[in-house]
Amino acid sequence: MSTDNIVLRVESLVVETVDKSPKPILKGVSFEIQAGETLCLVGESGSGKSVSSLTTVGLLPSGSLRAVSGRVELDGENLLQATPKRLNELRGSRMAMIFQEPMTALNPVLSVGKQLDEVLACHTKTSTAQRRTQVLDALEQVHLPDIQRMYSSFPHQLSGGQRQRIMIAMALLLKPRLLIADEPTTALDVTTQHQILKLIRELQQKHGTAVLFITHDMGVVVDIADRVCVMKTGKIVEQGPVRQVLSTPKEAYTQCLLTAVPSLTPRPPRPARGPRQVLDVTGLEKEFVPSQGLLSWFRRAQAGTKAVNSVSFQLQEGRTLGIVGESGSGKSTLARCVMRLISPTGGIVRINGQDISVLNSRSLKPHRGCIQMVFQDPYRSLNPRLTIGQSLIEGPMNYGKPRNTAMLKAKELLELVGLPPDAIDRFPHQFSGGQRQRIAIARALAMEPDVIVADEAVSALDVSVQAQVLALFDDIQQRFGVAVLFITHDLRVAAQICDDVLVMQRGQVVEYGPAQQVLGNPQAAYTRQLIDVAPGRSWDFAAFAPAS
Template sequence: MRNDTPVLHVESLVVETTGTSPRTILKGVSFEIHAGETLCLVGESGSGKSVSSLATMGLLPPRSLRATGGRITLDGESLLEASAKRLSALRGSRMAMIFQEPMTALNPVLSVGQQLDEVLACHTQATRAERRTQVLEALEQVHLPDIQRVYQSFPHQLSGGQRQRIMIAMALLLKPRLLIADEPTTALDVTTQHQILALIRELQEKHGTAVLFITHDMGVVVDIADRVCVMNTGEIVEQGPVRELLGAPQEAYTQRLLAAVPSLTPRPTRPVTSQRQVLSVSELEKEYAPPRRLLGFIGKKRAGTRAVDKASFTLQAGRTLGIVGESGSGKSTLARCVMRLIDPTSGTIRVDGNNIAELQQRSLKPHRGRIQMVFQDPYRSLNPRLTIGQSLIEGPMNYGTSRAVAMARAKELLQLVGLPSDAIERFPHQFSGGQRQRIAIARALAMEPDVIVADEAVSALDVSVQAQVLALLDDIQQRLGVAVLFITHDLRVAAQICDDVLVMQRGRIVEYGPAEEVLGNPQDSYTRQLIDAAPGRTWDFAACAPVA
């Protein structure tokens, strides 16, 4: 039985913006977490999930946010009344946090060993030798391979999954009572995500840690949560045990969130409406030469890395081809070769019948308009100094379209993607993440392409916004007949938007065919492994019940 005294108790927490006209961000939030329990905070972007966690850690930015009411206690000790020195002592020793992006949370100029050693040096009296032993034990606990090598490595020399394991090792190094995980698996592929969730659960059971897990992925909630709190606009609208809440949601907002979760069951195969091949790739290869320091003796050069190995596929007008696989499988490299953002080593890339694989940059220009890209992060791909209108007309004007015609087309495109035409005078920072992605899609369509390459275009969006963007892509495809090459690590998304699916592993295509066959009846063991690792595969969100 659980201890009735909670490790973390948040009661009527109010957080407001600072300044002359304060705005309330958290409106009386209350929840508690007991030892060995995982509480998931879920909700859309802007619901207040991360603000709740930052308030708990005492990390609210003082110039913009402050807690103005309520209580937060850790094992009965008030955190809102604690001094800065006391909060610093509590962080790491009694409470710790895993952030979403380990590459920005880890210090790039310190080795992994130095960064973990720093935690022990700040909070314990252990000798240097004792600290090294404890760090190596922590790295071993999170199942990292070759821990001596990892100890000496810098963050950029490790994979995303390995960096997240290091963050977990660092957070649990001092065996804190409370672990806060803020979207720790969002950027990871399904198999790495599955491993990280299993690792958090394993270490939690071993140490009896209370876990506050923040996520917008309802599949992750099924796999890790004991209880769930649903947040909307700074308030908790519903909470309860995970199976009860997902099985019988009471609030309309919760019901909408669950209804937006894409199903793992592939949509029925759509009839082919056009035989026109807009993209044909044959025997495509991309090999990277080894760094100079890896070259052996004269005459004994080491082989390079083959990121794409003899990839062949076709894409017809009005169809969507999904490319799925783990991080490092070659998905994005293949997409960038197709776009000619990087040069392939060999093979052919035919866009509307024209082989662009070996064309020089000057010769490529007439063909670039036929194939356009939508990137994962629209905030980084849109120029912050240009208005939306300037971004939308830039491409067509480079190809000879007059400013007046390009601007009229830009207004039509904004309406097509569900944004008002007066948005044309605003800047990227004045839009939400979902709206920015709609703008990125409009910019791609401005060139009237045959093919849109969408590289993880919805992975950073919460489920409801993701559903809207996927519906928009489908609607545009039906109206304009544009083909979509859709790169994703989310099999739920692939199942709902793709006509065909191509599975990549270590640069090679291991399975390729209609989505209904590849995801519904996979033949390759790697494809089955990916499907088995998909979060929440045991739960039917549409039926609000376990999978039969």
């Protein structure tokens, strides 16, 4: 590697906790990135990826972590010795960062234009009119529609993909030498993800930016990386050109990460467990009508938005039906209608033959136990003030089970989902994300349901943890015959867990049938488009070699 063109050099970086008995978090991390190059840091949660990026931009939490040795050089300047004032000067002008969740990174009370304008106002001496022109040009470069409207919009008025484009525009506004992207596509559907990755590459080539890209998605690594560093417990265990590392991984840990990536080839169909139909949805509709307020007396009522439009499907015991599609396709609204977390505006939802679509809250209660939900975010789905045992027995006790009986069942369920017996007395914050999702599954099973609705239940997890949770779902179905309605934007996951797949676009079903047919030989152009833009589609991860 030419030393003349190196933008970022990290040498023997050591970061440890700030307490009486410091623990090392980074243990001598070293890597380099040239101008115009993308280096991916990959590894499981806790491997040190994000700590490496936060150290680089000087955003380590001062009371918790500190860099104790090593060097972090940006164009030869050691950032570990830079003053806070100097770091503020460098952020935005010479280095910038795109965070994972744009909704928390953007200010909710400022318009998009105002937030981008602030970046220019802090780092340049241009006039207000010149700044507005630059901001509009930046919005245009990231291919946002109707840039004048975007300029005046607030973050909550934009989609997830649009907010991430705003973050990219903000990061590249001053044409920094280094761009750090920390899991910027994790929560996005495959189409938006493809667009964001293409955009980063396009802007990088235009400006010669060095990119440090942090991800746990090996498919993304294939699509965007020039070189890759594999991290484990604070160390880089393997690094090199992306094709070399993925084709011939030397470390067992790298091989485990690759084999954990689900294949896009649908798994063989499982034999039907039984003829019992546990969920039957017919002509389901959900229309959101905007609130008219007092002005409704003076103007024509606004048309509503049909988030779900005449959707029908069936689900038998022990089977998994995947609902796939882009953000805004109506997947989650459909799930909430089936769960009766919201009331549908039309159609029928039958659980074990009983139509629950028109029942009131009191009449619904006897049927609630038959259908349970596992939510996307394992960090928010459990009450932080209740022990795990209290969370698991709450539902059964509400339905009349004695406390001792419910607690015995809770202990059995924790063993079933692979957690130690002492987990029953611990709190959610004492567990990892994957462990919390296992607890959420155990809580759903405590009600002995016929159907589990899993809404993006593995999208926030590392590939290896994701593989474990998917295997757990399969094991539970084999044991108990539970049917699963699996909502996902990840076609790889759908291919490996689903017996049948229903593809949604703008609230409507565009294709529905066996997974091998829908994903293996799609008939709808929209389904083919989703498969074509799946990250790393050209790579056979299980064989460590490009697909023939």
